[in-house]
Amino acid sequence: xxxxxxxxxxxxxxxxxxxxxxxxxxxxxxxxxxxxxxxxxxxxxxxxxxxxxxxxxxxxxxxxxxxxxxxxxxxxxxxxxxxxxxxxxxxxxxxxxxxxxxxxxxxxxxxxxxxxxxxxxxxxxxxxxxxxxxxxxxxxxxxxxxxxxxxxxxxxxxxxxxxxxxxxxxxxxxxxxxxxxxxxxxxxxxxxxxxxxxxxxxxxxxxxxxxxxxxxxxxxxxxxxxxxxxxxxxxxxxxxxxxxxxxxxxxxxxxxxxxxxxxxxxxxxxxxxxxxxxxxxxxxxxxxxxxxxxxxxxxxxxxxxxxxxxxxxxx
Amino acid sequence: xxxxxxxxxxxxxxxxxxxxxxxxxxxxxxxxxxxxxxxxxxxxxxxxxxxxxxxxxxxxxxxxxxxxxxxxxxxxxxxxxxxxxxxxxxxxxxxxxxxxxxxxxxxxxxxxxxxxxxxxxxxxxxxxxxxxxxxxxxxxxxxxxxxxxxxxxxxxxxxxxxxxxxxxxxxxxxxxxxxxxxxxxxxxxxxxxxxxxxxxxxxxxxxxxxxxxxxxxxxxxxxxxxxxxxxxxxxxxxxxxxxxxxxxxxxxxxxxxxxxxxxxxxxxxxxxxxxxxxxxxxxxxxxxxxxxxxxxxxxxxxxxxxxxxxxxxxxxxxxxxxxxxxxxxxxxxxxxxxxxxxxxxxxxxxxxxxxxxxxxxxxxxxxxxxxxxxxxxxxxxxxxxxxxxxxxxxxxxxxxxxxxxxxxxxxxxxxxxxxxxxxxxxxxxxxxxxxxxxxxxxxxxxxxxxxxxxxxxxxxxxxxxxxxxxxxxxxxxxxxxxxxxxxxxxxxxxxxxxxxxxxxxxxxxxxxxxxxxxxxxxxxxxxxxxxxxxxxxxxxxxxxxxxxxxxxxxxxxxxxxxxxxxxxxxxxxxxxxxxxxxxxxxxxxxxxxxxxxxxxxxxxxxxxxxxxxxxxxxxxxxxxxxxxxxxxxxxxxxxxxxxxxxxxxxxxxxxxxxxx
Numbered sequence: 001x002x003x004x005x006x007x008x009x010x011x012x013x014x015x016x017x018x019x020x021x022x023x024x025x026x027x028x029x030x031x032x033x034x035x036x037x038x039x040x041x042x043x044x045x046x047x048x049x050x051x052x053x054x055x056x057x058x059x060x061x062x063x064x065x066x067x068x069x070x071x072x073x074x075x076x077x078x079x080x081x082x083x084x085x086x087x088x089x090x091x092x093x094x095x096x097x098x099x100x101x102x103x104x105x106x107x108x109x110x111x112x113x114x115x116x117x118x119x120x121x122x123x124x125x126x127x128x129x130x131x132x133x134x135x136x137x138x139x140x141x142x143x144x145x146x147x148x149x150x151x152x153x154x155x156x157x158x159x160x161x162x163x164x165x166x167x168x169x170x171x172x173x174x175x176x177x178x179x180x181x182x183x184x185x186x187x188x189x190x191x192x193x194x195x196x197x198x199x200x201x202x203x204x205x206x207x208x209x210x211x212x213x214x215x216x217x218x219x220x221x222x223x224x225x226x227x228x229x230x231x232x233x234x235x236x237x238x239x240x241x242x243x244x245x246x247x248x249x250x251x252x253x254x255x256x257x258x259x260x261x262x263x264x265x266x267x268x269x270x271x272x273x274x275x276x277x278x279x280x281x282x283x284x285x286x287x288x289x290x291x292x293x294x295x296x297x298x299x300x301x302x303x304x305x306x307x308x309x310x311x312x313x314x315x
Numbered sequence: 316x317x318x319x320x321x322x323x324x325x326x327x328x329x330x331x332x333x334x335x336x337x338x339x340x341x342x343x344x345x346x347x348x349x350x351x352x353x354x355x356x357x358x359x360x361x362x363x364x365x366x367x368x369x370x371x372x373x374x375x376x377x378x379x380x381x382x383x384x385x386x387x388x389x390x391x392x393x394x395x396x397x398x399x400x401x402x403x404x405x406x407x408x409x410x411x412x413x414x415x416x417x418x419x420x421x422x423x424x425x426x427x428x429x430x431x432x433x434x435x436x437x438x439x440x441x442x443x444x445x446x447x448x449x450x451x452x453x454x455x456x457x458x459x460x461x462x463x464x465x466x467x468x469x470x471x472x473x474x475x476x477x478x479x480x481x482x483x484x485x486x487x488x489x490x491x492x493x494x495x496x497x498x499x500x501x502x503x504x505x506x507x508x509x510x511x512x513x514x515x516x517x518x519x520x521x522x523x524x525x526x527x528x529x530x531x532x533x534x535x536x537x538x539x540x541x542x543x544x545x546x547x548x549x550x551x552x553x554x555x556x557x558x559x560x561x562x563x564x565x566x567x568x569x570x571x572x573x574x575x576x577x578x579x580x581x582x583x584x585x586x587x588x589x590x591x592x593x594x595x596x597x598x599x600x601x602x603x604x605x606x607x608x609x610x611x612x613x614x615x616x617x618x619x620x621x622x623x624x625x626x627x628x629x630x631x632x633x634x635x636x637x638x639x640x641x642x643x644x645x646x647x648x649x650x651x652x653x654x655x656x657x658x659x660x661x662x663x664x665x666x667x668x669x670x671x672x673x674x675x676x677x678x679x680x681x682x683x684x685x686x687x688x689x690x691x692x693x694x695x696x697x698x699x700x701x702x703x704x705x706x707x708x709x710x711x712x713x714x715x716x717x718x719x720x721x722x723x724x725x726x727x728x729x730x731x732x733x734x735x736x737x738x739x740x741x742x743x744x745x746x747x748x749x750x751x752x753x754x755x756x757x758x759x760x761x762x763x764x765x766x767x768x769x770x771x772x773x774x775x776x777x778x779x780x781x782x783x784x785x786x787x788x789x790x791x792x793x794x795x796x797x798x799x800x801x802x803x804x805x806x807x808x809x810x811x812x813x814x815x816x817x818x819x820x821x822x823x824x825x826x827x828x829x830x831x832x833x834x835x836x837x838x839x840x841x842x843x844x845x846x847x848x849x850x851x852x853x854x855x856x857x858x859x860x861x862x863x864x865x866x867x868x869x870x871x872x873x874x875x876x877x878x879x880x881x882x883x884x885x886x887x888x889x890x891x892x893x894x895x896x897x898x899x900x901x902x903x904x905x906x907x908x909x910x911x912x913x914x915x916x917x918x919x920x921x922x923x924x925x926x927x928x929x930x931x932x933x934x935x936x937x938x939x940x941x942x943x944x945x946x947x948x949x950x951x952x953x954x955x956x957x958x959x960x961x962x963x964x965x966x967x968x969x970x971x972x973x974x975x
Contacts, residue, residue, distance in 0.1 A: 037641025066511020155498030191449030
């Protein structure tokens, strides 16, 4: 028993000068603050083999769901800071949750090192819907205010904020019905319980020819949907979605932060990875650690917070 | 079609199906390890396989895990997964009277039939059933949840009012945490521990298993009746029992398939609805809830039918029917397989090979399930109490940790266990609380969504009551609520009402003053919970507050009625069993110490400390020093093996602490 204590004490002492270590320090735990099966999990699983090919070390995906991600993020800074733990982060969650009440962390507590992709918001209708174009939908919404119902994933989420911002831009009033997750929102749309869905481009891939995308909130068209216009093309300056990235505990050294950032960047640059992501309906982004990340986070906060205030999600 | 059958029957696939069912059954038998987790853990292994083999392995694990949940339900009164809640109602009473082996075998046969019917529906009826499932909107999910709650009327025949109060309590605690559909933080009182809400599976473990552990330690009689001699699997007897239940078996399998095909429901609702229907139409003795094998047949066939049923929307629509399906869909996407309708239409070789693989896995469940079930039964029946209590307690702790890798969940599990034990003694049975906890969330979502849609359409009542499908569910719910009162109602109708109360005279003598005060204190505590909830609601936005406020108001009224009933009738329903108080208090204390020490000493070391305390609480026989040493070492060994298995094989980040 004493030997074990000495051994573990020795191990603790040895692991202290984490700053000097190389990344990865060994097996890396990749914590997803949601349950398995969601977009965060799927994209982590896509990164997994590429990480392992780069370093010949295991990338272990584990889950810490609860509170819409808040449970994981509130514990991030108490975890090992030597690069052996990284955690998925999601926007707008980490910007809005701390504004909504005591969720155990502030946005500034999260040390984001890379934003690697997003699922662009999109308006999705069933194939047999009378709405062929976005203009059809807007005309119907103008004719009968509030009667056009949209399903979407959650409140205060990318879908919800896109709905609010779009209503303002197009000067219409629609009804947003929050569902628990994208799958439930898609089900409601396919079943005709609502007229349309505020979903993501990934829905278009998953549902194939059962659905039609009216517009996507991207800068350029998505390669998987060359025929679907962007909102910008149609005159609405809406580029948004659910952004996903990687964070490390606050105590991680500058070297570790950069090393993790570089790693994710390398995976993002791999053509095979890019193809898999695009085929799945995801859109890649490259926001790396440093000033770039700070500026990007600030821009997103300026975008999300007023929309959330308009939605009544935050005071 | 035959090509696909042969493609499924390669030696590799048979091996994978076999290994998957065995691994799934073992994982599912540990309370806390759910089918979702079993599937998620094994996803990385499947990356190197062809999509067909990967699907067969994952499907086999899923099938096995759903069945494995029955063992803990029958032998420990603890549903290993929410799907097995209904199995505890009759399985545990059967095990108590010495028929645990029979119950396990019946569960295996029922699971087999349910699984086959679900898979057959997937093979033959998938596209039409998927379309039909889409007709289910938020309103229908709301009413389906209320239908599930109507089972309370059946489960709490002793005291209906207290059953309803318990359900309201369960619904309110389900509202704790961040509400996904309103974005508000509710009922956390500023605590970050409660932020993630009450995790359903850990709550189930606490509410069902901790009271069992406390009572086990308190009394000296054996946990389960031990059979005089080994009786094998009792397969012919089980087969005969299941054959007598063939209508129930078929009906429950169909219910399971249909409910499984609904993306917003799952195994727990399927099992409860099937149980409720079985109970309503079966008058054989013993009654349901006291060890009628029909209850096991209904729940186990229905929950295994949800496996095939759940794959229907998963494969046809690309919408996961159940949480494990979501993981399987994700795994396919990572493999580069296009899921959704394209998969069903174009990737038919993958789909059909998989469906035949699912049949294969379900068939393999019979030998695998019987053997593992035999082992589980044997080890739990024969284990001495001083070994059983610490090992089961450790399993509850490690299981509730593993669900979300969270020590707070373990604490919540224990607290709810104590709450459940106290509530049960005051006459509030645990099952209504659990039903409220599980169905409350589904009911709230459906309620708020229907209300929003109804308002947009200008007709809220039309939305709730005007849809044909809803009306059918409402009618079924009304029947289910009224059924337990049918004998009384019939008597009233026949005799014109005046003499409707003869059964009251057979009730026990008026309770003592102290008992009435105790009862009123229990009801008062529940009323206080309702008042706190109402007070908290005042700070929330309308969407977040409307449902809990309605429930809390109703709960307050029910508490008033219950108090009035107690005072007027002077009858008290409570559970006052004998037993040693120090032993009872020792169980939760030792478990709390174990949980507190886990981050300091490490999971296994803290578990061993806890086990030592529990052994002292649970030991009633005289034991030699040598006996103690053997028992102590074997218990410690089990704890270390469990810890290693969780940490290394299942990749659960258990705290290591100073020791291990």
